[in-house]
């Protein structure tokens with residue numbers, strides 16, 4: 001069971017959507033709508049970093065046995081966290097809540113060196129499930145700080161990933177939250193300046209922030225490669241493709257999932273008449289369907305497909321039975337599991353899983 005200070009994630013996971021009106025009643029409320037269809041964005045849902053982090057906790061539970069402590073939500077999805085909690089994971093906010101010497105998993109969002117040190121101080125065994133694409137940004141921060149650069153970190157202050165990256169070089173890093181801050185941020189040397197970013201931002205808004213920064217600081221350097229990750233970019237491109245045709249977009253994802261929240265904004269910015277985020281199918285409000293012919297559906301990078309299927313099933317109850325998947329990119333990235341757990345799996349003869357996440361394709365990181 002979770003300690004009293006753990007993250008309150010033990011929420012009931014609703015399974016059966018509550019249909020309050022019949023499809024005929026909904027149809028009667030929108031006589032002008034002759035066809036009802038669903039456009040399912042692809043790619044959507046689980047990315048390689050989330051898959052790796054969730055499998056790491058599952059494997060830790062299997063091979064070390066519960067309890068396995070996890071610092072912060074392993075990924076930002078209520079359903080995933082609740083499922084892992086039911087199997088014996090204990091989610092905590094800080095290392096201080098983990099008993100001395102126990103096993104703790106660091107979440108996919110990454111941790112600062114101070115968090116690694118505090119785990120060492122408590123003799124904790126650690127499994128680092130930080131997404132390799134977040135680790136890449138950490139390494140950039142360290143490298144540019146060592147070379148005397150000042151870093152403008154575009155991201156949302158308070159988000160775990162931003163806390164971790166900022167913590168790599170706090171003395172030379174300033175967080176830029178939005179375009180307005182790009183107009184006012186102060187720097188010491190505008191000729192030795194680089195911007196980095198959180199991996200899950202809106203691509204369009206980030207480019208606007210960079211445009212404004214570069215107007216003030218023409219010698220601002222770009223990161224060596226994109227910090228906004230492939231999964232964020234692909235999911236935004238997929239919903240941009242569907243949004244102009246959609247009277248309504250439903251994004252499945254949790255409120256604290258940055259990339260899920262961004263998908264709602266991107267849908268609205270690119271022509272969707274309405275867009276809402278839900279954790280579960282039973283949060284869908286039937287009033288959203290009035291006058292709606294086409295519903296776009298997508299999900300954030302931390303969302304298991306089962307939750308999308310429940311939304312699609314609910315839509316079918318309301319007469320949206322014509323479902324077409326619209327694919328804008330293929331993804332085949334798989335990350336190998338954290339090294340701390342790979343050795344353990346090899347010892348146990350679980351070598352296939354040591355080489356990858358849930359999928360069967362070969363590792364690619």
Ligand code: SF4
Nearest residue numbers: 047049050131199229
């Ligand atoms: S959204 Fe991107 S950065 Fe975050 S876990 Fe997934 S692949 Fe990694």
